[in-house]
Amino acid sequence: MKNKAVIGIDIGGTGTKLAIVDEEGRILERSSFDTQAQKGGSSFIAAITDAVVELQQRVSSSHTILGIGIGAPACDELAGTISGAANLPFTETLPVRQLVEEQCGLRTRLVNDANVAAIGEGQFGGAKGMSNYALITLGTGLGSGVIVDGKVVIGNHGLASEFGHTFVVRNGRKCGCGQNGCLETYVSATGIKRTVFELMSQYTVDSPLRNYSFHQLSARDITQAAQAGDFLALEAFKLTGETLGYKIADLIVLFDPQAVFLAGGLALAGPLILDPARESLEKHTIAMFKGKSELKLSELGSEDAALLGAASLIYRS
Amino acid sequence: MKNKAVIGIDIGGTGTKLAIVDEEGRILERSSFDTQAQKGGSSFIAAITDAVVELQQRVSSSHTILGIGIGAPACDELAGTISGAANLPFTETLPVRQLVEEQCGLRTRLVNDANVAAIGEGQFGGAKGMSNYALITLGTGLGSGVIVDGKVVIGNHGLASEFGHTFVVRNGRKCGCGQNGCLETYVSATGIKRTVFELMSQYTVDSPLRNYSFHQLSARDITQAAQAGDFLALEAFKLTGETLGYKIADLIVLFDPQAVFLAGGLALAGPLILDPARESLEKHTIAMFKGKSELKLSELGSEDAALLGAASLIYRS
Missing domain, CATH: 3.30.420.40 (ATPase, nucleotide binding domain)
Incomplete structure (x- = not known):
């Protein structure tokens, strides 16, 4: 057979x-x-x-x-x-x-x-056996999928789970969707690049990232600079993680998931993004939810x- | 029988x-x-x-x-x-x-x-026949219930749908939950009272509301003042509705509901809260969701x- x-x-x-x-x-x-x-x-x-x-x-x-x-x-x-x-x-x-x-x-x-x-992630990865969890994909944009009672939340028109287009800064950065301040304008491969450029405008400290044009710079370059100890790149990851953790706190009070997973290119930076995100999430989690949800990296290779x-x-x- | x-x-x-x-x-x-x-x-x-x-x-x-x-x-x-x-x-x-x-x-x-x-609301009210909708109760705090595929979203520990404790202002008003800037500190009977007191500190215009102590003032007093044309009360409703609509936009991209209903004491103010909330929601809804979700008052008496x-x-x- x-x-x-x-x-x-x-x-x-x-x-x-x-x-x-x-x-x-x-x-x-x-x-x-x-x-x-x-x-x-x-x-x-x-x-x-x-x-x-x-x-x-x-x-x-x-x-x-x-x-x-x-x-x-x-x-x-x-x-x-x-x-x-x-x-x-x-x-x-x-x-x-x-x-x-x-x-x-x-x-x-x-x-x-x-x-x-x-x-x-639920079938083959870290969410095996979980009925309530979310996965956030940090790529060019920020994608997400939420599982409630073992089923993907699709919504009334199949459009649900656009976590990347929830708002994080009132009147913040312009988003491709036409709104301002959407999460993905801060937290995504493109978002962290925008943050690096903002930081270059605010600080005077030198950085290898100052040799890249906006079009040239990739999330991978920022990750490598951070791993080599570059201040601007480290600061960019810190801010990105903080913002992500702050908004995941919203997801947690709305969905009460067992875990939230990070996937996609930017998640390859591992602790650079995960550590500040966890710290921020812990700080922004209300008492009744403390210790109830984990923030983890996807166990499936992002490829x-x-x-x-x-x-x-x-x-x- | x-x-x-x-x-x-x-x-x-x-x-x-x-x-x-x-x-x-x-x-x-x-x-x-x-x-x-x-x-x-x-x-x-x-x-x-x-x-x-x-x-x-x-x-x-x-x-x-x-x-x-x-x-x-x-x-x-x-x-x-x-x-x-x-x-x-x-x-x-x-x-x-x-x-x-x-x-x-x-x-x-x-x-x-x-x-x-x-x-x-789904059994007897305006959500009859709907499988995906949310209801927001504007009382002393802000409560919410979300229905996905005909079932209440309960989450992994029965704690889900705490929309009142999603964040709307970074480092904003102190909340009873220990965090800062939770939605219910702005949008609830207590929230609009706090807004009235903030407005009294910012404006010099007189208002009957200036005769109330914080403990005395109720959402009903604010509603009556607004209905009588009081500037501060009207401004408080406008700000409250704007903030509510802004955050409902987050709910809509996450859940893609057919409708969102407002209930509770503050919803008795009707158009005073509904109109600015709808306007703000419309403004903050991304293109792909335009015209897909309605914001309505609950059809069940709040009592x-x-x-x-x-x-x-x-x-x-």
Whole structure:
């Protein structure tokens, strides 16, 4: 008898990654293609189909594929569509779930990428066995997924869990969403870069970060500078963590989760972000919630969290 | 054949109210006793039992009582206990659900008072048929209940939905919880009173409110002054509504509810609080959520919302 496996797909603005994942969360085979090389929706769906067929052939003698789980930005989970994604090679409303299901002949689920990472953490990572938790993805923006009673909070229109667009500074930094002071303008790879530039304007201390243009500077550069002891970079992490902990206190009184997990590129900085966030969260937690929720790093590698989460959509359903 | 009815109980710091409620949410009989006249937990439970027995006798020829639903502050819904309530005549952890169930011989449910009002709004009020909504109670403090997929969000320890203790002003007003800047220090009967006193310190304009001591002044006085056109009172409502709308925007991006309802004493001010709150919410709602959630007044009279909600606990289960 063949073993069971599923295909997880992580649709991103740069690359689309696919993997065959077994029931223990092990990645058996991988594949990927350049998202931007596709021209339009049908070309994009064809690229997915080709990759799925090719992956399936690699394990056809040993594994039965149960279905396809897809994590993607800007998707409507209820309708199974992607529309208006800023970084994908199509702008129309594309019925991705239906098209992939039809063309690959496999049961398909499509879920928002931030929710997918939260689901994956519960299936294969640090949230195993938890019914109430949240996961925050610190990438270019700040994504989040919240699990209540074992289910992702989707809301009335499939739009819930936009923690990155809760407010943290009244009339604060301009956000891409049109508002001011959204959390992700302070806490994300882009947010910490903005903080570094603000600090460069406030302090006179020298720093290797003063050699970068805004376009050049990445969160990785800031992390490396902080690890080398750079004052500005350390200060930027401290402020970012403090702000994050302050807002996670809101999440905790609203959802009373067992734990909150940090994932994404900026979480790779580990204690640089986690320590000040924990300290700030502890300080801002009201008495009745003290000691009830943990703030932790995701246990899934940030590279594969979305892929594993996408795969777990099929195992869970 | 007898008709069906349930007993709803609203335990408050001043009075404990009881009612027999039929399946359409009509109150058939009422009763109440002075909470503070009871001395200790067993006296309190005896008072409830006596009132239940007496109420039951009044309808014994026409109605069968299905059970007892209780809304109370400071309760642990999972354990069925009340403990550490600031305004109740006992301080020990009291297994209220079990004691009432045993002594009245009726199936009993015990739920946090803010959640009870939210459940009641769904059963008998403006949220009928909605699966995702929130209710905010503006009383001495700010309570809230959030319904996701038709169920109250309780969280991992039964503590969720403390919207009143999310932060709205960094290092803002001292809160009874020990933190600073909690929403309820600005938006509640007490919060608007604090705002009136702040405004009296900032403006020189005369106002009838300047004749009240802090202890004397009530939200009702402020409402009456505003209705009579008093500048300070109107300004206080404007600021209170603005702050409320600003924070409801956070609720909306997190929960994506179909509607948010306002209840409690301060909501009796109607458009005085609703209009500036709606305007602020509209202004602070990000594009993808525009027009998706309504802010409304509760359709249950604020006097009976908790009673009806408590009764609905039994109809729902």
